[in-house]
Amino acid sequence: DQQVKQNSPSLSVQEGRISILNCDYTNSMFDYFLWYKKYPAEGPTFLISISSIKDKNEDGRFTVFLNKSAKHLSLHIVPSQPGDSAVYFCAASHMEYGNKLVFGAGTILRVKS
Amino acid sequence: KAGVTQTPRYLIKTRGQQVTLSCSPISGHRSVSWYQQTPGQGLQFLFEYFSETQRNKGNFPGRFSGRQFSNSRSEMNVSTLELGDSALYLCASSLRSGLAGAKGPETQYFGPGTRLLVL
Numbered sequence: 312d313q314q315v316k317q318n319s320p321s322l323s324v325q326e327g328r329i330s331i332l333n334c335d336y337t338n339s340m341f342d343y344f345l346w347y348k349k350y351p352a353e354g355p356t357f358l359i360s361i362s363s364i365k366d367k368n369e370d371g372r373f374t375v376f377l378n379k380s381a382k383h384l385s386l387h388i389v390p391s392q393p394g395d396s397a398v399y400f401c402a403a404s405h406m407e408y409g410n411k412l413v414f415g416a417g418t419i420l421r422v423k424s
Numbered sequence: 425k426a427g428v429t430q431t432p433r434y435l436i437k438t439r440g441q442q443v444t445l446s447c448s449p450i451s452g453h454r455s456v457s458w459y460q461q462t463p464g465q466g467l468q469f470l471f472e473y474f475s476e477t478q479r480n481k482g483n484f485p486g487r488f489s490g491r492q493f494s495n496s497r498s499e500m501n502v503s504t505l506e507l508g509d510s511a512l513y514l515c516a517s518s519l520r521s522g523l524a525g526a527k528g529p530e531t532q533y534f535g536p537g538t539r540l541l542v543l
Binding site: 315317343345347352353354355356357400402404408409410411412413414415416417 | 529
């Protein structure tokens with residue numbers, strides 16, 4: 312049972328435009344959400360997170376939006392740059408899980424110059 | 425500051441064998457978590473160790489085990505390897521175990537992974 316779903320395996324965006332990556336979850340116990348970015352031959356790198364008490368968190372070009380009623384979150388990258396091309400993983404956690412993260416399958420983002 | 429290191433980076437084994445993977449966390453980090461990544465799946469949590477104690481465990485069979493040493497280095501072992509165990513095994517380190525606080529999981533820093541191929 313996949314509790315965290317990233318339904319788009321890949322996304323292609325033009326440089327300078329907005330990239331929107333989506334993530335859905337089924338477990339209403341999740342109260343913390345994270346996005347990780349992964350380049351080939353490297354481990355995932357933490358990007359941005361959001362607690363369930365918020366609906367938006369911004370960090371530079373990256374913004375994460377959380378819609379709890381829809382059990383949906385999205386990552387917006389504005390403006391997109393070629394160096395953003397990577398696999399993006401959405402992850403969720405619950406306070407009682409400690410450091411255990413439940414990951415989605417990932418979305419490959421390609422930013423074309 | 426050196427990042428998380430994992431050895432070996434690549435490994436080929438045959439069915440029925442056992443394998444031990446090693447992870448050295450970032451200096452000062454005391455929590456190490458292990459994840460398995462297979463094609464089409466996200467990263468799946470195996471277990472977390474903190475202060476040499478297993479703090480959390482995922483839904484993997486008992487063939488998967490781990491341990492942590494007093495210097496926070498961690499090893500994971502897979503016995504009686506199956507073809508389906510072929511995967512990228514990632515470890516992640518963090519300062520503390522997330523259970524130590526109530527603000528959510530600690531930021532985890534991942535190593536490059538060990539790619540295991542079972543033939």
